Amino acid sequence: MQDIKVLGSGCAKCEKTASLIEKLAQEQGASVTVEKETRPEALITYGVMRTPAVVIDGQLVHSGGIPATTDIVSWFKQN
Amino acid sequence: MLSIFTVFADWFAFQLLSLTPDTKLGDSVHFFVEDVTKIYALLVIMIYTIALFRATLNVERVRNFLVGKHRVYGYVFGSAFGAITPFCSCSSIPVFLGFTSAGIPIGITLSFLLTSPLINEVALILLLSLLGWKFTVIYVAVGMLVGILGGAFLDAIRAERWLQSFAAKALQQGQQAPQANTTESGAGSTRLTLRARHQFAQSEALDIFGRVWKWVLLGVGLGALLHGYVPDGWIEQHLGDGQWWSVPSAVLLAIPLYSNVTGIIPVMESLLIHGLPIGTTLAFCMSTVAASFPEFILLKQVMQWRLLATVFAMLLVSFTLVGWLFNLIAVYL
Numbered sequence: 001m002q003d004i005k006v007l008g009s010g011c012a013k014c015e016k017t018a019s020l021i022e023k024l025a026q027e028q029g030a031s032v033t034v035e036k037e038t039r040p041e042a043l044i045t046y047g048v049m050r051t052p053a054v055v056i057d058g059q060l061v062h063s064g065g066i067p068a069t070t071d072i073v074s075w076f077k078q079n
Numbered sequence: 080m081l082s083i084f085t086v087f088a089d090w091f092a093f094q095l096l097s098l099t100p101d102t103k104l105g106d107s108v109h110f111f112v113e114d115v116t117k118i119y120a121l122l123v124i125m126i127y128t129i130a131l132f133r134a135t136l137n138v139e140r141v142r143n144f145l146v147g148k149h150r151v152y153g154y155v156f157g158s159a160f161g162a163i164t165p166f167c168s169c170s171s172i173p174v175f176l177g178f179t180s181a182g183i184p185i186g187i188t189l190s191f192l193l194t195s196p197l198i199n200e201v202a203l204i205l206l207l208s209l210l211g212w213k214f215t216v217i218y219v220a221v222g223m224l225v226g227i228l229g230g231a232f233l234d235a236i237r238a239e240r241w242l243q244s245f246a247a248k249a250l251q252q253g254q255q256a257p258q259a260n261t262t263e264s265g266a267g268s269t270r271l272t273l274r275a276r277h278q279f280a281q282s283e284a285l286d287i288f289g290r291v292w293k294w295v296l297l298g299v300g301l302g303a304l305l306h307g308y309v310p311d312g313w314i315e316q317h318l319g320d321g322q323w324w325s326v327p328s329a330v331l332l333a334i335p336l337y338s339n340v341t342g343i344i345p346v347m348e349s350l351l352i353h354g355l356p357i358g359t360t361l362a363f364c365m366s367t368v369a370a371s372f373p374e375f376i377l378l379k380q381v382m383q384w385r386l387l388a389t390v391f392a393m394l395l396v397s398f399t400l401v402g403w404l405f406n407l408i409a410v411y412l
Contacts, residue, residue, distance in 0.1 A: 009380070011169035040172055040380045044249050049138045049177035050170060064137075065282075 002032045002077060003058075008051030009038050017052040017066050024069065030076035081117060081208060088113035107307030114299040114345055117208060119292070125204045126287050130280035134271050138164065138174050141191075146181050150234065153187035158226035161194035162219070165287060171195075171374070175381055179246055182253030186234030189390065194226030196340060197369055201291055205344040210351065213412070217405070221361060225369075225397045232393060241386035291341040298342030302349035315354030321406030326362050330398045333366035340368045357409050362402030370394045 004021060008014030018036050025032045037055075042048075046055055050064030056075055091112045092098050098105035141160045145153060171192055178188040198219055206215040239250055271279070318325050338346075343364045350360050375387055382390075405412075 009169065009172055009377070013169070040176060041245050043173050043176045044180045044245070047177070047180075049142065049173045051173050065286075 002030070002056055002075075004032050004034045004075075005037045005042075005055040006034065007037045007042050007046065007048055007053040007055060009040070011051065013066050014052040017054065020066065020069070021054070021072055024072050025076060028073060028076055032076065084113050084117040084120075087116060103307040107303040110306045110349075111299055111303040114209070114302065114348075115295060118205060118295050118299070118345075119288075121204050121208055122201060122288055122291070122295075123284055126200065127280045127284040129200045130283035131276050133163070133283075134276045134279040136164065138170070138177065142178055142181050142183065145178065145183050145187060145191075148187070150184065150187070150231075153184065154190045154227045154230045157187040157190035157230060158194040158223045161191040161226060162198035162223060163200070164195065165199050165201075165283075172377060172380055175378070176246065176249065179242075179381075180249040180253045182250065182255075184234055185239045185242070185250070186230035186232075188230075189233050189238075190226045190230030193229050193369065193390075193394070194223055196374070197222035197225070197365060199340065201287065202340045202344065205341065209344060209348040214351075214357075217357075217412070218361070221401050221405075222365070225365070225394070225401070229390075229393055229397065233390070236389070238386055238389065241383045241389070243381050243383060246381045291339060294339040294342035295345070298338065298345040301342075302345035305346070305349040305353065309353060312354070314350070318359060319354045319356065321356040321358060321409065323403065325356075325359050326402035326406065327399050329359050329363035329402065330366040330370075330395055333363050334370055334372070334395075336367045337371040337373060338367050343367050356406045357412065358402040358405030358407070361405055362398045365401070366395065366398045370398070 006014055006018040006021070008017075014036065018034055021032070022034050024030075025034070043051070043053075046053065046060045048060065048063050052066065053063040054061050054067060054075075061075055062071065088109045092105055092109040093100055096108065098108055100106075100109070141164065145157060145160070148156060175188055175192060178191065179185065203215065203219070206218055210218075239247060242250065347360050347364045350363070351357065355363075370391060375391060378387060378390075
């Protein structure tokens with residue numbers, strides 16, 4: 001189970017990023033939890049200056065803009 | 080070159096719709112069609128071109144540059160970078176925290192954040208094409224000066240006392256170990272292939288255009304209404320002498336109005352054509368863009384009310400002073 005956090009203060013792009021990840025995870029059969037993290041403190045923790053940003057299991061993998069579909073798929077662990 | 084848009088608007092309003100020139104409706108429609116087509120075409124071409132050059136500039140790199148700079152340079156560069164990086168209200172919090180946790184003084188961060196909504200490439204394109212180079216230079220100088228002096232003022236009153244506690248802590252930690260935060264998190268390569276630049280520019284053009292096209296419609300629409308329906312000479316007669324009270328009134332009136340800079344420039348054009356003095360126009364429009372409640376409510380996440388109110392009041396006073404100053408010197412411009 002991968003723990004995926006989408007960082008950003010609830011802007012439209014953050015919503016889209018989160019729902020895109022959820023959709024792709026379902027299609028790929030990846031087992032993930034997606035959670036939106038809107039607290040500003042989280043931005044400092046992960047050193048993020050551009051949102052939406054994506055953190056997987058505590059690792060920052062993406063920052064700034066909606067990630068590309070191919071990128072998202074590559075983040076999923078193959079079961 | 081820009082006259083093709085006038086020709087197109089002539090054709091559209093007076094031939095296709097067979098409106099009569101020099102009527103309210105004819106004038107408004109002509110103004111609207113000419114400005115909208117001109118602005119849309121310029122925006123797409125110019126955003127793309129500028130983005131080709133700006134592809135390697137990002138906020139991480141700006142932050143790394145500003146860390147440890149002497150304060151005076153810091154305010155100037157902070158404001159200059161605020162002007163050249165595109166502004167999106169959703170990025171102000173991450174940028175604020177990124178700068179702060181790297182130990183950059185609060186005044187320099189605010190020089191960046193205050194100038195950013197006032198000046199960007201879209202604003203420049205519009206100012207140049209609608210109002211000419213002289214007004215553009217004045218606008219940019221005033222916008223940067225408000226950012227630079229505002230930042231210096233906030234440091235002078237030690238505004239960092241009024242940050243939210245987690246932000247204050249991040250600032251303190253950043254100042255103790257200023258390099259720690261900036262070495263990791265790659266700022267990206269300075270070299271990009273032409274192909275990568277093209278892709279960046281293309282997505283920037285689509286992204287920014289997607290964000291601003293409705294502001295253009297709204298702004299030009301309002302400008303067109305003013306143009307056609309405010310009686311000729313009304314503004315000039317009542318506000319044309321730059322009466323002292325008209326400037327603070329314009330600044331206050333602008334607070335509940337909320338517009339992106341893209342929407343306000345066509346309105347400025349229309350107001351100036353109708354004889355509103357330059358100082359009053361600048362004060363009104365800058366206040367509309369920069370002193371807006373939605374933006375300030377966002378900043379509440381990182382600032383206490385006291386700081387928020389101070390910054391807000393500072394902006395109102397600055398715009399009023401700018402207005403008075405330019406109304407005074409308008410005859411020499």
